[in-house]
Amino acid sequence: MDLLELKPRLVRLDELREHEHYIPEHLEELLNEILSDGVLKRPILVDERTMTIIDGHHRYNCMKRLGKRYIPAYLVDYMREEIVVEPWDGKPPVTKEDVIRAALTGKRLPPKSSKHMVRIGDELHHVTYIEREDPTPLDRIP
Numbered sequence: 662m663d664l665l666e667l668k669p670r671l672v673r674l675d676e677l678r679e680h681e682h683y684i685p686e687h688l689e690e691l692l693n694e695i696l697s698d699g700v701l702k703r704p705i706l707v708d709e710r711t712m713t714i715i716d717g718h719h720r721y722n723c724m725k726r727l728g729k730r731y732i733p734a735y736l737v738d739y740m741r742e743e744i745v746v747e748p749w750d751g752k753p754p755v756t757k758e759d760v761i762r763a764a765l766t767g768k769r770l771p772p773k774s775s776k777h778m779v780r781i782g783d784e785l786h787h788v789t790y791i792e793r794e795d796p797t798p799l800d801r802i803p
Contacts, residue, residue, distance in 0.1 A: 682718075684719070684772045696727075703795065704735050709739075715737070718772075740757065755774050
């Protein structure tokens with residue numbers, strides 16, 4: 662599947678696994694923005710095999726706080742070579758295996774431990790490049 666042609670689908674929150682903690686202050690800001698706008702602007706990115714959240718921990722936790730049971734998500738094969746994981750500036754290196762292990766064991770990494778990138782042609786972009794905005798009204802999310 663072409664990473665630029667992903668289609669979001671509703672995924673049950675209780676099927677998803679987090680690999681890192683979120684930042685409480687950022688969660689509050691995002692939650693207020695979502696409530697103010699009445700929409701979730703961007704689906705999250707999830708590994709289709711393990712249901713590990715690759716990108717979107719704050720969005721996921723906002724939906725939980727709002728009592729939702731589902732979230733729009735783009736499902737991908739995380740092991741594709743086009744998907745790359747790097748540390749954020751000043752953080753220790755992290756691998757895809759570290760990410761999956763953290764999600765499967767529940768021993769989450771600190772916030773912003775992993776920066777997921779995607780290689781499109783010769784360029785490396787943050788995964789939000791493939792997480793196109795696809796606003797979903799809150800009242801359409803069960």
